[in-house]
Amino acid sequence: MPHYDLCVIGSGSGNSLLDERFTSMNVALVDKGINGAFGGTCLNVGCIPTKMFVRPADLTRAREAAAAVDVSLPWGDADWPAIRDRIFGRIDAISSSGRDWRIENEHITLFEGEARFTGEKTLGVAGGKLTADRFVIATGSRPRPLAVAVPPEVTVHTSDTVMRLDRLPKSMVIIGGGFIAAEFAHIFSAFGTRVTIINRSGTLLRKEDEDVAKRFTTRMSKRMAVRLNQKLVRLEPDEGGEILVVTADHEGIEYEYNAEVLLNATGRIPNGDTMNLAAAGVEMDDDGLIRVDEFQRTTAEGIFAMGDVSSPAQLKHVANHETRTVQHNLLHPDDLIASNHNAIPHAVFGDPQIGSVGATEQELRESGRRYVKAIQDYGSVAYGWAMEDQHSFCKLLADPDTGLLLGAHIIGEQASTLIQPLIQAMSFNLGIRDMARGQYWIHPALTEVVENALLSLAVPGYDGEPDPVNE
Numbered sequence: 001m002p003h004y005d006l007c008v009i010g011s012g013s014g015n016s017l018l019d020e021r022f023t024s025m026n027v028a029l030v031d032k033g034i035n036g037a038f039g040g041t042c043l044n045v046g047c048i049p050t051k052m053f054v055r056p057a058d059l060t061r062a063r064e065a066a067a068a069v070d071v072s073l074p075w076g077d078a079d080w081p082a083i084r085d086r087i088f089g090r091i092d093a094i095s096s097s098g099r100d101w102r103i104e105n106e107h108i109t110l111f112e113g114e115a116r117f118t119g120e121k122t123l124g125v126a127g128g129k130l131t132a133d134r135f136v137i138a139t140g141s142r143p144r145p146l147a148v149a150v151p152p153e154v155t156v157h158t159s160d161t162v163m164r165l166d167r168l169p170k171s172m173v174i175i176g177g178g179f180i181a182a183e184f185a186h187i188f189s190a191f192g193t194r195v196t197i198i199n200r201s202g203t204l205l206r207k208e209d210e211d212v213a214k215r216f217t218t219r220m221s222k223r224m225a226v227r228l229n230q231k232l233v234r235l236e237p238d239e240g241g242e243i244l245v246v247t248a249d250h251e252g253i254e255y256e257y258n259a260e261v262l263l264n265a266t267g268r269i270p271n272g273d274t275m276n277l278a279a280a281g282v283e284m285d286d287d288g289l290i291r292v293d294e295f296q297r298t299t300a301e302g303i304f305a306m307g308d309v310s311s312p313a314q315l316k317h318v319a320n321h322e323t324r325t326v327q328h329n330l331l332h333p334d335d336l337i338a339s340n341h342n343a344i345p346h347a348v349f350g351d352p353q354i355g356s357v358g359a360t361e362q363e364l365r366e367s368g369r370r371y372v373k374a375i376q377d378y379g380s381v382a383y384g385w386a387m388e389d390q391h392s393f394c395k396l397l398a399d400p401d402t403g404l405l406l407g408a409h410i411i412g413e414q415a416s417t418l419i420q421p422l423i424q425a426m427s428f429n430l431g432i433r434d435m436a437r438g439q440y441w442i443h444p445a446l447t448e449v450v451e452n453a454l455l456s457l458a459v460p461g462y463d464g465e466p467d468p469v470n471e
């Protein structure tokens with residue numbers, strides 16, 4: 001049985017972990033591939049290709065923004081095969097050269113197959129077994145299967161497959177109302193597919209701040225059919241090769257939808273449950289996430305975990321941060337560093353776009369914490385006038401006693417970029433007054449919406465007494 005200094009399972013963030021500082025170690029890298037590809041979710045089927053589809057989708061929608069300022073553009077005509085092939089022409093090449101590079105690395109042995117622990121620090125893979133002094137589990141997550149029976153004639157797509165469709169479908173039903181549903185609904189509807197979203201709850205993106213989720217749901221409902229408070233009941237093949245999707249509302253009333261393509265976007269399951277972790281003494285929590293401490297150590301000595309397999313955030317920037325923690329802790333076992341999971345931001349690359357960090361208003365209300373809030377419309381600042389924007393805003397939530405931000409939520413153009421100074425403020429405990437008045441804000445840039453939202457917050461240091469919302 002071959003023995004290694006280190007075994008890394010997973011070629012997403014796990015592969016990135018193995019930088020030049022690990023060349024003195026004898027390393028096993030194990031990966032089963034996603035659709036056969038090396039390099040993990042973000043590169044092959046996640047963040048990167050989706051955003052490469054979002055860009056042309058955004059451009060086809062420019063017509064609407066242009067009409068608001070008296071410019072008439074022609075209808076955007078998206079060439080699906082060209083877009084798809086350009087994107088995957090680039091991504092597939094990166095994936096395969098990444099794999100070739102690992103095969104060439106003398107200190108690394110690449111095992112291509114599904115890994116399962118067979119005992120303490122012993123792993124079964126590709127018909128054999130290996131042992132290692134230390135392990136890193138970075139096996140990510142997978143799409144959650146639909147909760148109904150799928151007839152053999154019906155194809156259920158997930159984010160793993162839908163970006164490779166042969167042709168742009170005429171119609172699509174999307175089950176779910178989270179990030180993946182939001183982004184693919186934007187992409188396909190912008191390209192001309194008739195999209196219907198079926199969502200169990202009463203709003204899309206229900207974990208977002210309540211005002212943002214409401215506004216997003218309203219905006220999406222103008223673009224496509226959004227069916228709320230309905231759950232999937234059954235799937236049937238329909239005449240003409242289409243799929244009949246049957247849903248029911250809270251009262252049991254059934255609804256039928258026809259679609260050429262069905263996309264399941266009902267969440268992702270961490271992959272720990274497929275790895276026989278108990279044999280290695282690695283515990284999972286009730287949500288199926290590998291239990292880790294602040295140093296990314298699992299319950300088994302010498303075994304670390306990081307990324308989607310152990311993180312509730314399921315975000316690549318979090319996996320990247322945890323990769324840096326694990327790198328350091330492998331290289332400096334006597335001087336461990338902790339991951340910092342404060343102020344984790346996220347963005348939803350839909351239309352409208354969302355950028356968010358920290359607590360939502362409903363979380364603050366439920367926790368009973370005192371807070372003040374400000375909502376600043378894009379339309380209230382000069383660049384918002386230039387855009388004739390009537391739908392976008394920046395919402396800030398702050399602690400009236402400390403003058404620090406508790407949460408920031410932006411919905412509208414460039415929200416994923418506009419949110420960054422607010423992430424910085426929360427990460428470095430920058431007070432609202434210092435942030436608003438301690439720097440120049442370029443006039444008349446869209447960032448003035450952030451400046452004005454900060455100035456609208458009733459916190460210490462401004463005139464007047466703070467007036468918490470919940471008192």
Ligand SMILES: Cc1cc2nc3c(=O)[nH]c(=O)nc-3n(C[C@H](O)[C@H](O)[C@H](O)COP(=O)(O)OP(=O)(O)OC[C@H]3O[C@@H](n4cnc5c(N)ncnc54)[C@H](O)[C@@H]3O)c2cc1C
Pocket residue numbers: 009010011012013014030031032033034038039040041042043045046047048050051113114115116138139140141159180271274275306307308309314315316317318319
């Ligand atoms: C459609 C989509 C869009 C996304 N967009 C964004 C975004 O815009 N921004 C963002 O921050 N995040 C985004 N994410 C989330 C992000 O992709 C993940 O959080 C991130 O890729 C997780 O990285 P990871 O290293 O933990 O796992 P992965 O990259 O999934 O790597 C895990 C690897 O382990 C392999 N593996 C699994 N089980 C085994 C096993 N038993 N044996 C051997 N190998 C195994 C898998 O094949 C895979 O290669 C998106 C996700 C999806 C699905």
Ligand SMILES: NC(=O)c1ccc[n+]([C@@H]2O[C@H](COP(=O)([O-])OP(=O)(O)OC[C@H]3O[C@@H](n4cnc5c(N)ncnc54)[C@H](O)[C@@H]3O)[C@@H](O)[C@H]2O)c1
Pocket residue numbers: 147175176177178179180181183199200201205231232265266267268313314315346347348349
């Ligand atoms: N821009 C980004 O950062 C980005 C983009 C895409 C995905 N991601 C990551 O990938 C993860 C997975 O995305 P997602 O959209 O699949 O998950 P999600 O958790 O965001 O949303 C899942 C949706 O499916 C619904 N749902 C769950 N079970 C259901 C069922 N049985 N029937 C009907 N609906 C059901 C939920 O109510 C929810 O609306 C996200 O949590 C996110 O972290 C991030």
